[in-house]
Amino acid sequence: MAAHVLHAGTARRDQAALSILHGDHTEDWSYGALTDAIRGTATGLLRHAQPGQMMLMRLGNTVDFPIAYLGAIWAGLVPIPTSAALTDTEVAAILAELPVAAILRDPAVDCPDDARCIPLDALQAMRVLSPADAATGDPDRLAYVIYTSGTSGKPRAVAHAHRAIWARGMMHQGWYGLGPDDRLCHAGAFNWTYTLGTGLMDPWTLGATALIPAPGTAAQALPDLLARHRATIFAAAPGVYRQMLKGTNTLPLPDLRHGLSAGEKLPDRIRDAWVAATDTPVFEAYGMSECSTFISASPTNPATAGASGQPQPGRHIAIVDDTGTPTPIGQPGIIAVHRSDPGLMLEYIGAAEETAQRFANDWFLTGDEAKMDANFQVTYLGRADDMMNAGGYRVSPIEVEQALLSHEGITGVAATDVLVKADTRVIAAFYTGPAPLDPDALKTFAETRLAQYKRPRLYVHIDALPTGANNKILRRQLRDNFDATH
Numbered sequence: 001m002a003a004h005v006l007h008a009g010t011a012r013r014d015q016a017a018l019s020i021l022h023g024d025h026t027e028d029w030s031y032g033a034l035t036d037a038i039r040g041t042a043t044g045l046l047r048h049a050q051p052g053q054m055m056l057m058r059l060g061n062t063v064d065f066p067i068a069y070l071g072a073i074w075a076g077l078v079p080i081p082t083s084a085a086l087t088d089t090e091v092a093a094i095l096a097e098l099p100v101a102a103i104l105r106d107p108a109v110d111c112p113d114d115a116r117c118i119p120l121d122a123l124q125a126m127r128v129l130s131p132a133d134a135a136t137g138d139p140d141r142l143a144y145v146i147y148t149s150g151t152s153g154k155p156r157a158v159a160h161a162h163r164a165i166w167a168r169g170m171m172h173q174g175w176y177g178l179g180p181d182d183r184l185c186h187a188g189a190f191n192w193t194y195t196l197g198t199g200l201m202d203p204w205t206l207g208a209t210a211l212i213p214a215p216g217t218a219a220q221a222l223p224d225l226l227a228r229h230r231a232t233i234f235a236a237a238p239g240v241y242r243q244m245l246k247g248t249n250t251l252p253l254p255d256l257r258h259g260l261s262a263g264e265k266l267p268d269r270i271r272d273a274w275v276a277a278t279d280t281p282v283f284e285a286y287g288m289s290e291c292s293t294f295i296s297a298s299p300t301n302p303a304t305a306g307a308s309g310q311p312q313p314g315r316h317i318a319i320v321d322d323t324g325t326p327t328p329i330g331q332p333g334i335i336a337v338h339r340s341d342p343g344l345m346l347e348y349i350g351a352a353e354e355t356a357q358r359f360a361n362d363w364f365l366t367g368d369e370a371k372m373d374a375n376f377q378v379t380y381l382g383r384a385d386d387m388m389n390a391g392g393y394r395v396s397p398i399e400v401e402q403a404l405l406s407h408e409g410i411t412g413v414a415a416t417d418v419l420v421k422a423d424t425r426v427i428a429a430f431y432t433g434p435a436p437l438d439p440d441a442l443k444t445f446a447e448t449r450l451a452q453y454k455r456p457r458l459y460v461h462i463d464a465l466p467t468g469a470n471n472k473i474l475r476r477q478l479r480d481n482f483d484a485t486h
Contacts (some may be wrong), residue, residue, distance in 0.1 A: 046075050077394075094147070182209070205456075339363070
């Protein structure tokens with residue numbers, strides 16, 4: 001996988017692979033320097049682990065993240081990229097679940113003290129070591145592991161094979177319209193999987209240039225950076241587009257051809273405002289941790305009104321019922337990915353039963369509802385389950401609820417995402433107890449137990465939680481009632 005990503009750069013060693021955009025300068029990495037750093041890192045990592053073993057990544061929003069990630073894969077190791085927002089408690093749960101051989105540790109990122117830690121300075125020093133040869137083998141073997149919130153409330157370790165990089169090739173024209181001369185700017189952090197794939201690995205696979213704003217760059221500063229650094233494609237989550245458009249009707253971006261949006265549904269209002277301000281379209285994509293993106297609009301196949309796009313060429317996608325039987329054209333059903341898709345995960349590690357439950361008749365059931373028309377345009381209808389979406393991250397309500405239930409004074413809690421203003425949803429915790437509690441105290445309590453993106457923004461005291469006939473909490477009813485009254 002790593003060799004595939006860097007292959008195009010072998011003929012472009014002096015070309016810019018990456019530019020980190022600061023306000024007054026750039027930090028540039030040529031393909032030669034990037035490849036050498038990755039191959040040297042691979043040599044160093046093999047001094048701490050054997051091929052096939054796992055490495056937990058507790059690194060910050062720096063270039064160290066993609067270098068270590070690809071260095072591990074180049075060496076035949078299995079990286080586990082994780083959000084820097086995870087708490088010590090959440091990291092400890094991962095370490096208890098997976099056989100981690102080493103931990104790549106930035107001291108600024110939360111992580112329990114552990115003898116397996118490789119400090120950041122030691123990791124950086126590996127870049128100048130003699131280059132390792134790429135580990136090659138069966139494309140179906142384990143390449144990397146990422147975490148996603150499972151419907152059980154417990155974050156699940158999603159195992160992906162090396163072949164997943166082939167599936168990403170379907171996005172190059174099926175979503176991006178990307179070529180080797182493009183300069184793709186991604187507004188996300190280095191240590192977000194959306195940035196890692198769309199912002200870095202995909203442009204590198206084609207020999208293009210990746211542009212990443214420096215940590216701490218405000219959304220309002222992005223238009224100037226895009227113009228000055230001649231970005232041809234821009235990628236971000238919908239919330240970034242919203243912030244960039246705030247207070248302005250015009251964004252002059254002379255080199256930009258189009259934008260890309262993923263992570264959550266792009267509101268039509270934001271799309272229309274971007275088109276009016278920049279005179280460029282935005283192409284949306286739908287995906288998930290288990291299969292990256294696989295439904296999208298693109299320059300050659302734009303979405304029709306109301307639709308998100310269509311299955312990318314080469315994908316095997318259907319709208320099915322809960323038995324895995326495709327529904328008639330135009331009828332709602334569950335978005336599903338066929339088992340044969342090269343981008344589909346191998347399994348949820350340590351959860352064979354849950355893995356099996358997600359399949360029906362060889363179709364992986366995403367849990368999201370949609371309908372497909374005769375032109376294969378897919379209109380997203382919403383989540384079939386109660387999973388929440390917070391700034392592009394899928395979050396299990398059960399995980400949030402379990403964390404809050406240990407707070408004295410809370411007798412019951414239900415978490416859901418609610419509409420607080422046009423196009424903006426946040427996580428809210430509806431709780432029962434003898435009396436309302438101090439919201440600031442609840443926020444402080446959540447900080448030690450949940451990553452920032454999982455924490456509720458609202459705490460609402462109610463007399464009783466609504467439940468159905470089987471005593472299941474009706475989270476959607478709470479959401480709908482809140483939305484209707486605000």
